[in-house]
Amino acid sequence: MLKDKLKAIFIFALYFIILMMFFSQSSASATPDPTDQMRPFLKKVTDALADPALKTVPKKEQGQRIIKIVRERFDFQEMSKRVLGHQWRNLNDKEKGEFEDVFTQLLQYAYIGKIDEYAGQKIEFTQQRIKGDRAEVQTLLVDKAKSIPVSYIMLLRGEQWMAYDVVVEGVSLVRNYMEQFQEIIRKDGYAGLVKQIEEKIDHIEKENKGS
Amino acid sequence: MNLKHLRQWSLRLSLSLALVVVGIGDIAGARDFLNDESYEDQAATEVYDPIEPFNRVVFTFNDKVFLWVLNPVATGYSKVLPSDIRGCIGNFFYNLGEPVRSVNCLLQGRFRDSGLALSRFAINTIGGVFGLADAATEAFKINRVKGTLGQTFSVWGIGDGFYLVVPLLGPSTLRDFSGDLGEALATTAWYYPWDDDFVTSATVFGIQDINYISLHLGAYEDIKSMSIDPYVAFRNAYFQARNKTSDHLVLPNPTININR
Numbered sequence: 001m002l003k004d005k006l007k008a009i010f011i012f013a014l015y016f017i018i019l020m021m022f023f024s025q026s027s028a029s030a031t032p033d034p035t036d037q038m039r040p041f042l043k044k045v046t047d048a049l050a051d052p053a054l055k056t057v058p059k060k061e062q063g064q065r066i067i068k069i070v071r072e073r074f075d076f077q078e079m080s081k082r083v084l085g086h087q088w089r090n091l092n093d094k095e096k097g098e099f100e101d102v103f104t105q106l107l108q109y110a111y112i113g114k115i116d117e118y119a120g121q122k123i124e125f126t127q128q129r130i131k132g133d134r135a136e137v138q139t140l141l142v143d144k145a146k147s148i149p150v151s152y153i154m155l156l157r158g159e160q161w162m163a164y165d166v167v168v169e170g171v172s173l174v175r176n177y178m179e180q181f182q183e184i185i186r187k188d189g190y191a192g193l194v195k196q197i198e199e200k201i202d203h204i205e206k207e208n209k210g211s
Numbered sequence: 212m213n214l215k216h217l218r219q220w221s222l223r224l225s226l227s228l229a230l231v232v233v234g235i236g237d238i239a240g241a242r243d244f245l246n247d248e249s250y251e252d253q254a255a256t257e258v259y260d261p262i263e264p265f266n267r268v269v270f271t272f273n274d275k276v277f278l279w280v281l282n283p284v285a286t287g288y289s290k291v292l293p294s295d296i297r298g299c300i301g302n303f304f305y306n307l308g309e310p311v312r313s314v315n316c317l318l319q320g321r322f323r324d325s326g327l328a329l330s331r332f333a334i335n336t337i338g339g340v341f342g343l344a345d346a347a348t349e350a351f352k353i354n355r356v357k358g359t360l361g362q363t364f365s366v367w368g369i370g371d372g373f374y375l376v377v378p379l380l381g382p383s384t385l386r387d388f389s390g391d392l393g394e395a396l397a398t399t400a401w402y403y404p405w406d407d408d409f410v411t412s413a414t415v416f417g418i419q420d421i422n423y424i425s426l427h428l429g430a431y432e433d434i435k436s437m438s439i440d441p442y443v444a445f446r447n448a449y450f451q452a453r454n455k456t457s458d459h460l461v462l463p464n465p466t467i468n469i470n471r
Contacts, residue, residue, distance in 0.1 A: 110436065110437040114433075117429065129245070131245040131246075135245070136244060136245055144294045144295070146298065146427075151244070165244065167244060169452060169455075170451060170452050170454070170455030171447075171448045171451040171452050172244060172451060175447065175451060176444055176447045176448060176451065177438075177439075179258075179443055179446075179447040180438060180439050180440045180444055180447070181439070183440065183443050184439065184440065193439075196439055197439060204436070
């Protein structure tokens with residue numbers, strides 16, 4: 001009698017242990033799905049862009065609002081690091097932070113112009129691929145007469161996929177800036193680069209005030 | 212004895228052909244954004260641009276022509292014709308290029324792509340009413356393939372020469388521009404044999420250009436306004452776009468491929 005009871009408890013415990021092992025293992029090995037994380041994020045961005053209330057605030061604030069949402073899934077530090085290439089290693093932490101700020105500001109201003117252009121274009125998810133801790137989520141921006149292929153290149157940080165590059169029709173944004181920045185660094189040095197980006201930001205700011 | 216020689220030769224021939232095909236496969240998979248090598252610093256030195264001062268002058272000239280002539284014309288044109296009709300006109304011109312594309316794929320040893328381009332031509336000319344609709348992509352799921360004479364030259368081992376900004380036509384390289392000239396000649400000789408004067412061909416290519424710009428209004432200004440050095444930005448975009456073999460819908464080597 002007692003023996004049977006013990007046996008039952010033993011079997012139950014065994015089941016329990018196997019079950020625990022199964023669960024713990026599956027949660028450790030499963031990587032989150034990049035498309036599943038990208039989909040609600042892009043929905044949030046397009047919703048914000050389509051929001052009529054956005055157009056009522058000044059241009060600078062429009063850009064700030066959008067970039068705040070974009071920050072949720074874009075790693076601007078990783079982006080800055082890749083854009084600078086080997087120059088990044090020569091910077092101290094303070095300079096790294098400063099560069100990230102000024103580069104993010106440049107992107108923010110570059111995209112202010114896009115806010116007016118957005119007219120409810122749909123985003124279709126076509127494919128994704130994962131390679132270790134990197135992933136590419138491929139989408140199509142569907143416009144009236146054409147669709148533009150846009151890929152997001154992402155890095156796994158903990159449980160979150162964070163984007164650090166956008167590839168539009170085969171042209172990577174990071175690689176494009178990288179070549180421009182390297183030529184400027186070669187001619188005018190790193191300080192010259194920061195100065196030129198700041199000048200560009202000033203220029204766009206003045207243009208926005210004019211319009 | 213002779214027969215043995217013949218066999219050896221045919222073996223060698225097929226081996227070298229196979230090598231060519233393998234070589235093309237390598238080019239196709241050269242750039243993977245998920246590899247850190249594609250972000251390495253040497254990317255910048257890849258571009259050989261010895262006549263940069265000259266190119267910059269032409270770039271500025273093209274920029275003015277674009278902003279003062281082509282863009283206003285294309286904007287007016289886009290207001291007259293709705294976008295779906297302009298899309299059809301774009302398809303029509305693209306379809307005219309398929310035979311030349313097919314021949315180029317053949318010359319590069321890409322036999323499958325060559326056949327695809329040719330079947331696209333047949334399907335779209337008949338089923339797509341003279342190529343106005345792209346039935347091959349939409350109904351038959353045969354995606355567009357790239358096959359330019361510049362590419363063919365590259366496969367044959369002819370180098371880029373150097374980066375060249377062509378007046379009115381924009382970014383190119385010495386090799387690619389020669390290829391474009393050859394293709395333009397082949398296309399006009401193919402379709403307009405009754406009239407080979409310069410003005411007619413120039414008009415046809417002009418319409419093609421205006422139509423293309425009208426479908427991509429604002430794209431030029433966008434890249435320009437976002438860049439610190441627009442000249443380098445466009446040079447880099449030219450080489451990056453050329454390196455992609457097709458739109459990203461077809462992956463050369465998908466690790467995980469989920470169709471959603």
